Amino acid sequence: MLAVLGLGNPGDEYRDTRHNVGFRVVERLAGELGERVEKQRFRALVAEARLGAEKVLLACPQTFMNESGRSARAVVDFYGLEPRALLVVCDDFHLPLGRLRVRSGGSSGGHNGLESVMRELGTPEFPRLRLGIGECRGSSVNYVLGRFSKSDETQIGPAVERAASAVRVWAEEGLEACMNRFNAAPTEGSAGPVKSEGGT
Numbered sequence: 001m002l003a004v005l006g007l008g009n010p011g012d013e014y015r016d017t018r019h020n021v022g023f024r025v026v027e028r029l030a031g032e033l034g035e036r037v038e039k040q041r042f043r044a045l046v047a048e049a050r051l052g053a054e055k056v057l058l059a060c061p062q063t064f065m066n067e068s069g070r071s072a073r074a075v076v077d078f079y080g081l082e083p084r085a086l087l088v089v090c091d092d093f094h095l096p097l098g099r100l101r102v103r104s105g106g107s108s109g110g111h112n113g114l115e116s117v118m119r120e121l122g123t124p125e126f127p128r129l130r131l132g133i134g135e136c137r138g139s140s141v142n143y144v145l146g147r148f149s150k151s152d153e154t155q156i157g158p159a160v161e162r163a164a165s166a167v168r169v170w171a172e173e174g175l176e177a178c179m180n181r182f183n184a185a186p187t188e189g190s191a192g193p194v195k196s197e198g199g200t
Contacts, residue, residue, distance in 0.1 A: 002171055003057040003075050004029070005044075007090040007113035009145075010062040018133040019144040021160065022089040022113075023060045025131065029164040030058050042074040052172035068113040069120030076121065083126035087170055088117055089163065093143060095132025097152055098159035098167060102129050102179045127175050129182075131163050 006026030007019075030037045035047040037060050044059040057079070061071035076086060084104075090113055090195055095101055105125035107115040134152065136143045148156050158193045162182065171180040 001057070001079050001081060001085065002051075002054050003059060003079065003081060003086045004167055004171075005059050005061065005068070005072055005086060005117070007068050007077070007088065008060060009049035009064050010060075012048045014145070016147055018093070018147050018148060019065060019091055021131045021133060021156065021163075023128075024160045025089045025163040025167065026058045026060055028160050029126075029167055032164060042078065043071040044075075049070070051168055054171050056171055065113045065116075067116055067188045069116035069118070072117045073120040076080055083121050084175075086121075086126050087167060088114065088126060088128045089167070090114060090128065090130055091133045091144065093133050093136040093140065096132060097132055097134035098124060098155040099132035100129065100159065100182045101132070102165055102166060102170070102182055103127065104175055117163075127170065129163060129166055129178075131159055 004026060006022035008014065008023035009019060027037050030047045030049065034047040035049050037045045037047045039046050042059060043063050044061045046057055049056050049058060057075060059071060059075060061068045061196055063070050072086060088112055092101065092109065092111065094109060104127055107124060107184045108118055114128065166178055166182040169181055
């Protein structure tokens, strides 16, 4: 059993904001698998799917970003999961727009959602997939709660698609394969996975 937690804020007022790209990735993957993220469990909207031999829970916490860890804790406790079986997907304004970064653990980088998950799980050692939303301009709160420009959206759409592909690789082939394939800048005009020499 694996779980994928896409971070964001609930409510129509936050839909499609930069801070909600984690929701978009989970919803995209669910749609590809013929599912909808709509059942209410674990303080989240969830869907159950299968990737390869693995049963996977897809979840979008409804606790607001700063309390995302409460949902993560509920999922991990219910299924008896090790932290390494939980992939957290979130935005990152330290990464260039559309860039993916997969890691096995580490710091929160100042991301309140990741900080909450780390606090609730009692460890920073869980895999996370960050999607770059571009460099913050002005207030970080206003920036992450703002929406992408039409120009930026042309890059974020394909990036969300790549991120959904990265989740598939993580579930079916493992974390190292996912890092090797997606921790590189995408080639221009490509929405597919890109091979990388690095894996950290």
